[in-house]
Every structure is written in structure tokens, then in C-alpha cells.
Amino acid sequence: MRSTGIDSLTLAESVAELVRIPSVNPLQAGPRAEEHGPVGEGALALRLAERFDAYGADEVVLDEVLPGRPNVYGRFPGRSERLVVLDVHTDTVSVEHMTDPPFDGRVEDGSVWGRGALDTKASMGVMLALLADWRRRGLRPAPTLLLVGSVSEEVGGLLGATRFRPWAEQQGLHIDQMLVAEPTEFRPIHGLKGLVLIEVTVHGTAAHSARPDLGANAIEAMAPVIAAFGAEHERLQALPPATELGNGTVSVTGISGGTGTNVIPDLCSISVGRRIVPGEDPADVLERLQAIAHASCPLPCEVTSLLPTTPDGRPASPAFYQRPDSGFVRFLADVSGTEPTTAPFGTNALRYTGLADELAVFGPGSIELAHQATERIAVADLVRLAGVLEAWLAPA
Numbered sequence: 017m018r019s020t021g022i023d024s025l026t027l028a029e030s031v032a033e034l035v036r037i038p039s040v041n042p043l044q045a046g047p048r049a050e051e052h053g054p055v056g057e058g059a060l061a062l063r064l065a066e067r068f069d070a071y072g073a074d075e076v077v078l079d080e081v082l083p084g085r086p087n088v089y090g091r092f093p094g095r096s097e098r099l100v101v102l103d104v105h106t107d108t109v110s111v112e113h114m115t116d117p118p119f120d121g122r123v124e125d126g127s128v129w130g131r132g133a134l135d136t137k138a139s140m141g142v143m144l145a146l147l148a149d150w151r152r153r154g155l156r157p158a159p160t161l162l163l164v165g166s167v168s169e170e171v172g173g174l175l176g177a178t179r180f181r182p183w184a185e186q187q188g189l190h191i192d193q194m195l196v197a198e199p200t201e202f203r204p205i206h207g208l209k210g211l212v213l214i215e216v217t218v219h220g221t222a223a224h225s226a227r228p229d230l231g232a233n234a235i236e237a238m239a240p241v242i243a244a245f246g247a248e249h250e251r252l253q254a255l256p257p258a259t260e261l262g263n264g265t266v267s268v269t270g271i272s273g274g275t276g277t278n279v280i281p282d283l284c285s286i287s288v289g290r291r292i293v294p295g296e297d298p299a300d301v302l303e304r305l306q307a308i309a310h311a312s313c314p315l316p317c318e319v320t321s322l323l324p325t326t327p328d329g330r331p332a333s334p335a336f337y338q339r340p341d342s343g344f345v346r347f348l349a350d351v352s353g354t355e356p357t358t359a360p361f362g363t364n365a366l367r368y369t370g371l372a373d374e375l376a377v378f379g380p381g382s383i384e385l386a387h388q389a390t391e392r393i394a395v396a397d398l399v400r401l402a403g404v405l406e407a408w409l410a411p412a
């Protein structure tokens with residue numbers, strides 16, 4: 017697949033310009049990120065707003081999600097009222113572990129290099145280059161395009177997506193198709209598991225370890241709780257899977273407790289991740305995890321949800337699922353020469369269930385190469401993406 021009206025260097029430069037504006041998620045910004053000047057999604061959002069404006073957006077909105085961290089929306093009128101959305105997160109992961117210059121955006125060895133090139137500025141850069149090109153040639157997309165730059169995808173709870181959803185609902189938007197940009201190797205992702213994340217804390221009584229009878233050992237009391245979560249995981253694996261996403265899982269991912277080798281510990285906590293599948297309600301799942309902890313723990317314990325509550329009051333988002341034979345998913349697969357698949361990682365799509373008639377996660381490059389010590393996107397992939405976006409948006 018080749019793009020029709022645009023050369024590969026223009027695409028590469030459009031992506032490189034975005035890489036050169038550091039937008040490390042503030043929860044992961046360290047000294048290396050900060051030495052390059054203002055860190056965060058704010059500067060990138062302002063630059064995107066300028067480019068949206070220059071390329072013919074009839075509405076550009078900076079929507080502050082957190083202080084200095086706005087989402088940015090640009091509406092590009094099409095030849096019809098039919099509305100589609102391309103959502104691209106603007107934050108990147110940390111650069112502290114990078115062995116490469118993180119923000120030079122150099123184009124070398126057939127790739128654009130730097131943090132965010134792959135995850136996920138490539139999609140925004142290519143879309144912008146196309147819009148600029150169409151503007152010059154007097155072309156408009158077939159559907160009206162709402163281009164969304166959303167903050168806080170990598171860490172911190174999908175806050176940009178969480179904010180965009182009520183904004184779109186408030187505007188009364190009817191979204192026909194929505195594409196969430198992530199590196200998927202051009203395979204449309206039609207399903208993602210959701211995540212309920214909890215912390216369990218056991219309260220015991222401290223004592224000299226020579227007199228354990230005077231205390232209540234919080235770490236030992238946690239052992240049957242961990243075993244009970246293991247049993248819950250096994251129970252889930254025995255269920256017939258409802259979709260291609262398979263079964264839910266339970267994993268204990270962290271533990272802390274104890275203050276000294278000669279002290280009976282009065283506190284122990286664990287973190288537990290429960291991946292949820294289509295059909296499971298996050299509130300029911302949380303309640304079940306709480307019940308398991310309380311039933312198995314011989315000492316008083318408390319269970320708290322570690323994720324921010326969703327706007328509709330749930331402890332987490334449900335899984336995202338779109339049938340693999342739906343028109344949009346099939347279109348993306350056919351035009352890319354790939355097959356639909358599901359993915360184990362979370363994306364903004366978890367916040368968008370039901371917001372659009374059809375939803376898919378899609379983009380160039382491999383998630384397996386994201387978040388690493390070097391980061392790059394192949395220019396050939398940018399050209400290929402331009403072809404897919406032109407097939408989708410059909411400028412004329």
C-alpha cells in the first residue's frame with residue numbers, strides 16, 4: 017500500500033517534529049527529561065493546536081484535564097456529516113533509561129528515532145502530514161474527522177480518554193467509527209481485557225519475635241489470602257472463555273510488610289491485579305475480591321481499589337470488545353493485509369466502549385519494541401500508515 021500524494025521524508029519530518037517536543041508523562045519525568053526544558057503534554061498540545069489550525073480545522077479545543085495538561089481536539093470538516101475520531105495519546109513513557117538521545121527526532125537508517133516515535137507520535141505525525149497535504153491540494157476527507165490528542169495514557173489512569181468521553185457526549189456527537197492509535201503492527205485490535213487493581217492490607221499486632229504468642233503476625237495471616245487468590249485464578253481458568261480474549265486472571269504483583277528481623281509484623285499488604293473479560297462487571301469483580309480476602313484472612317484486613325473511579329462510578333473500565341467481523345475491523349485488516357487480533361495491554365479504548373458505533377485499536381510498529389532504551393519507527397511504516405488513513409478517510 018502506498019500513499020498517493022505525499023513523500024516519505026515529509027511524513028518522517030512530521031513525526032520527528034512531534035518527537036522533538038518532550039511529552040513525558042509527569043509521573044515518569046526525571047532529571048534527563050527535565051534538562052530538555054518544559055516536560056509534559058502541555059507544550060505538545062499547544063503545538064498540535066497550531067497545526068490543527070493551520071491545516072483547516074474549523075474548531076480547535078484545548079480541554080484542560082489537569083493543570084497544564086490539556087487534551088486537544090481538532091475538527092476537520094469532511095464532505096459529509098458522518099463523524100469519525102482518531103485518538104492519539106500525547107504522553108510518552110520515561111526517558112531515564114534511554115541509551116539514545118531521547119528527543120532529537122533524527123531520521124536515520126530508514127527510521128525516525130526518539131521517545132514517542134513508535135508509541136505513539138507516529139500516528140499523529142502521519143495524520144497531520146496528510147491533512148497538510150490535503151489542504152494544499154484542496155481536498156477534504158469523506159467523513160468529518162475529529163482528531164484527539166489525549167493526555168495521561170501511559171500511566172495515571174487514562175485520564176485524557178476519561179475526560180474526552182463526557183466532552184463528546186456533552187456535544188451530542190454521534191461517532192460512527194473511532195480509531196485508537198497504538199503500535200499494533202497494522203493488526204486491528206478488537207478486544208482488550210480490563211483491569212481491577214486492589215491493595216489488601218492485613219492488620220496484626222507487633223510483638224518481640226521471641227514471644228509470638230503476644231502478637232498477631234500480619235505476614236503469616238496474608239499467606240492464606242494469597243493462596244485464596246491463587247485458587248480464584250484457577251477457578252477462572254476452568255471457565256469456558258466467552259470471547260477470543262480468553263479468561264480472566266488474578267495475579268499477586270506486590271507484597272510488603274515487616275519492620276525488623278526480631279519483630280512480629282503488625283502490617284502486611286499485597287497488590288493484586290485482576291484482568292477482566294467481556295461480560296464481567298468491574299464492580300462485581302471488586303466485590304468478589306473483597307469477599308475472598310475477608311473470608312480467607314484470619315486477621316482483620318481491608319481491601320481498597322487502586323484505580324481512580326470511572327465517571328460513571330465504577331472501580332475500573334469493563335473490557336473492550338468489538339466483533340472481529342465488524343465492518344471497520346475488517347476494513348482495517350483488509351486494507352493493511354493483516355488479521356484482527358486481541359491484545360493483553362490496556363489502551364484508551366477501555367474508556368470508549370459504546371462511545372462510537374465501531375471502535376478499533378490500530379497503528380504501525382510493534383508494542384514489543386515500545387518503552388525501551390531506544391525507540392524508533394520505520395519510515396516505511398509511516399508510508400504504509402498514510403496509505404491506510406487515506407483509504408479510510410478517502411480525501412477528494
Ligand SMILES: [Zn+2]
Binds near residue numbers: 169198
Ligand atoms: Zn501508547
